[in-house]
Amino acid sequence: SMVPHLITALNGPTNELEQRILDMTPAIERWFRLEWMEHTPPFYSSVDVRNAGFKLAPVDTNLYPGGWNNLTPEMLPLAVQAAMAAIEKICPEARNLLVIPENHTRNTFYLSNVLQLKRIFHQAGLNVRFGSLSLDITEPTTLTLPTGEQITLEPLVRTDRRLGLKNFDPCTILLNNDLSAGTPGMLEDLNEQYLLPPLHAGWSVRRKSHHFQAYEEVSKRFGKLLGVDPWLINPMFAKCGEVNLAEGADMDCLTSNVDALLTKIRRKYKEYGINEKPFVIVKADNGTYGMGIMTVRDVKDLDELNRKTKNKMSTTKDGQSLSEVIIQEGVQTHERINDAVAEPVVYMMDRYVVGGFYRVHADRGIDENLNAPGSSFVPLAFADSGRLPQPGVPPGASGPNRFYMYGVIGRLAMLAASYELEATDPDAEVYD
Amino acid sequence: SMVPHLITALNGPTNELEQRILDMTPAIERWFRLEWMEHTPPFYSSVDVRNAGFKLAPVDTNLYPGGWNNLTPEMLPLAVQAAMAAIEKICPEARNLLVIPENHTRNTFYLSNVLQLKRIFHQAGLNVRFGSLSLDITEPTTLTLPTGEQITLEPLVRTDRRLGLKNFDPCTILLNNDLSAGTPGMLEDLNEQYLLPPLHAGWSVRRKSHHFQAYEEVSKRFGKLLGVDPWLINPMFAKCGEVNLAEGADMDCLTSNVDALLTKIRRKYKEYGINEKPFVIVKADNGTYGMGIMTVRDVKDLDELNRKTKNKMSTTKDGQSLSEVIIQEGVQTHERINDAVAEPVVYMMDRYVVGGFYRVHADRGIDENLNAPGSSFVPLAFADSGRLPQPGVPPGASGPNRFYMYGVIGRLAMLAASYELEATDPDAEVYD
Structure with missing residues (x-):
């Protein structure tokens, strides 16, 4: 099978989600159809998805997709x-x-x-x-x-x-x-x-926190449609408005939010009997291209950040200085191709999923960002992506079924981007 | 190559047409886009296309596509x-x-x-x-x-x-x-x-002659866009309103129209230096499923029709009696897969070409209908159809380029069906 090997059990929550999404296909597609009657899809987009086996979530929604x-x-x-x-x-x-x-x-x-x-x-x-x-x-x-x-x-x-x-x-x-x-x-x-x-x-205006705020709303409504806990598809997050990492000051907001988010994740892991170590991702709220991204497994990690890391983190693409940060629930990627860690990337044009591939990174861990600058990655086109889902095949065993699920998650993130752009439109007419 | 072998030379008119269509792709797609602003595409359709090497034309547009x-x-x-x-x-x-x-x-x-x-x-x-x-x-x-x-x-x-x-x-x-x-x-x-x-x-109302009338108009406009003689994509036709084949009477209209159409084809063949024997197809104006279809190479053939053939022709699907007939310029199919005669069938949904296959018939001649009832045919999916056209490849040598051309012809026939349904709509409001 061309489905990357999943190290989680076949009866894990992601597999239940896959089955549920497959069973409810007509209702899901109708739901999207109705959403697109009210909201304009971004012209094009790509979404990085992480599949932890017990959880599946978008971690980055790119409105200027390359690749x-x-x-x-x-x-x-x-x-x-x-x-x-x-x-x-x-x-x-x-x-x-x-x-x-x-x-x-x-x-x-x-x-x-x-x-x-x-x-x-x-x-x-x-x-x-x-x-x-x-x-x-x-x-x-x-x-x-x-x-x-x-x-x-x-x-x-x-x-x-x-x-x-x-x-x-x-x-x-x-x-x-x-x-x-x-x-x-x-x-x-x-x-x-x-x-x-x-x-x-554009990233000089856009904020990840706005996006994930909108995504949270989308995931709640979609969770209700499917009858599943939205947490299974939603990465929790918090944000700090002003952090000057290079100066080492203003760390209070970061420390307290990292601590609080780790606690919330721990609680969720306990609820689902997940025996994994929670982690959060700290990244620029307006960052791009995987720069200035840090994996934090313990609040103590923040103290141990040395000046070099902070300097590295404090600059994003095009030399913008990092001030606003988003702290996001870390979602491991448990998809592997051979021995390398892989994360799916879903490509969309207008309201349609038009393809995708796996970003594969042999040198990175399951809790690290794979879209690292300067590092090589191997794009692997979704196998059998040109096929319809195959009802009746066990969850996790069918490429087309898995890709359909990723396409649904990708479109939820795209819908969130649509909400986000409406909410942040400077030219929007406001009625009250 | 998976492109069926073409017995015509690579510099024949169809190959020039393929090159022209490829060169003008953006203009062609825009032309269709503008047409669909004014006209509603049929919900779905399939079109049988015949490629004679010197000419390429739709011969049947199905608005209830099976297959x-x-x-x-x-x-x-x-x-x-x-x-x-x-x-x-x-x-x-x-x-x-x-x-x-x-x-x-x-x-x-x-x-x-x-x-x-x-x-x-x-x-x-x-x-x-x-x-x-x-x-x-x-x-x-x-x-x-x-x-x-x-x-x-x-x-x-x-x-x-x-x-x-x-x-x-x-x-x-x-x-x-x-x-x-x-x-x-x-x-x-x-x-x-x-x-x-x-x-x-529905075929109890629809007439092929209405369709090909509309197609003639479409082909003229498209020919003008491309700067090519519309005859290269348009099968000429004539019609007789009432012919009772079974009775052997009322043959005058048929005879004179077959004769006139053969003469027109001969003139066109001469103009293009085509060294082939013209033929016409006589078929029910409301016929379906390839029933009641006759190849006529000479007006004398009509006299030689024996009673049995006439009886066979005089009944179409569901026992409707054949009365109105259309006489259509015969278009050979010069596509072959191995040694069998093949004709492409293009499938469309809404305004989009969504696929196609070759209808292959080992026992039929190049001037005969391949969609014969009770006979077997081998559907062969367009190879490489899931690929974009490949500019720079010589005409006739690229599957995707050939299929793109067939898709254009299929859409012209679909557009003609749209014109046809507008013109024959009993509920249409008439302004004058």
Whole structure:
């Protein structure tokens, strides 16, 4: 079987959840259908899921997903179909799509990702070109990937009212850049064009705590639908508004919250007879790319943090200083491929799950972040993902059934992102 | 390569068309997107396509497609995603879908087809049950297929305003029964429920000549978009209103139209330097299932028709007598799998191509109908169909490129069906 080996027993809570999700498929799909009548799905997203055997939860919801190149060719038609649906709703007459990638143009894996996006949207009926926010791109610049494929990055051209490229006026501008470094003025006040995701989804504005607040609400409602304890799919969390780790001060909030959360987890473990050591993850509330992430198994760990670790933690991507932190219930990943720890990543476009893969990391523990910068990981496409769930197969034994469950959890996180973006929309009209 | 061997040269018109379609993909997809803004796609459909090497054309557009069981498991997620999109537009709050299959309950291939539909719609979030129009089904009847799978057919329950089953009130009723025998009163005046396809799509009302009239219009507009002669994708046709073949009378209309159409085809062949013998297909304008179909290579063939053939032709499915006939330009199928003649069949749900297969018939000629009753055929799933087109591969050498072209032709026929159903809608409001 291509389902990664689960070290937990087959009758563990995650397997019961898998069975329950499979049994209730029509009700679940209808529930999502009704939710999407009221809420707008993010244009695209990816969700990191951790399966502890006794618990299954999203730990990161990316609204500027990279890694599309890790999806297998077999998955792409689903992405194209979803892209067609997405475009049709936003800008049905569109001919052109402008994609704004991240600035790291030397990373050929990343460039393969944006080329994959081009392939998907081309097939969905759009002329796709790339506009760079990088100051280095002052003229059209063609880069050649190791595969021989080429990609051309062009300088953005901003007029008073519109953003485009030379001789290229897009209806929709798709960001594949998470705006960690802040919102470029060039992207502001584009009232005539669709900018997706909206600027307040960028990491200089977005907060993980807002997301997991919304996810908590989603998990409660979904738990009620399924008749299961929402904790089985929800990672508990707390947050501290201002922590200056580099200075070593302001640790009180962190210490007390870590302590309280560990206690809450311990209580839940006891309730379910789980014989594991609880841990929490401390990370930047606006952090990205797995930077500044720390596993804390005991409140004493915080005191033992040496200056070096704190310095390392205190800086996130693009040199933003870490001040707000989220303390999240740690969810082990008990999926393994051969001997390596694996976590599933689910890819979505519009409201649809379009694929996924396992992030595999041979050198990391089950309670550590696998999306570590500079470290290698092996993407493993969901086997048999191009198949429907198979009723009647024992939980944990069917790839398609497991992936369906991951797809449900991925979509719950995507729904939470939708709630989150509505709640944080600066342009939202408020009625009271 | 899994692309069936084409006996035509690689630089034939169909290959030029394939290249042109591939080069113009974004424009083509946008064109379809705009068409679907104005026109409603049929809920589902399948289209038989014939590829003569010098010409590629749809020859039959089925609005009650069977054969879903011939799609491979890899294709089903696309069908599910399309079904979600279709249901969301029609009846987003729906819990239940009632499917009305054909009456031939002894045909286990057919029953596998309806079980496949159940699988698709279940996964899209609907409870699916089957209601039979057959008078033999007076109580819930469970049949077991050779695979061990079971299917339960239930008697329909009609109230004054609604149609359903005992304890099952559907929002949408999906016909997988082409109503050749006429429109059952039970299906009329269901103003509170969605009945799909609409009753005027049934073969007791529908006419092939209406469809191909609409297709001619579609092919002209598409030909203009691509800058190609619409004849390359359009089978010419003529019709006779009343022909009593059994009586041997009323043959004048048929004879003169066959003669005129053969002359038109000959002229086109000459224009393109095609060294083939033209032929026409004479078939029931409201016929189904490949019954009553005759290949005519010369107008003299009509005189030589013996009484037996005429009798055979004069009856279509469900014993309807053949009176109106359509005379259609014959399109050879030059696709072969091993030595057998093959024709592609494209499956669509809502506006999306969700799969296809080759209908393969070892005992039939290239100018004969392959969908012959009682004869065996081998469905061969499109190889690599779960892949995007591959730009840069020579025409005729790439499975995905070829299937993309077939998917475009299939969608043109689906669009024609949409035009056709609009034009023949008895409830359409007419403004003048």
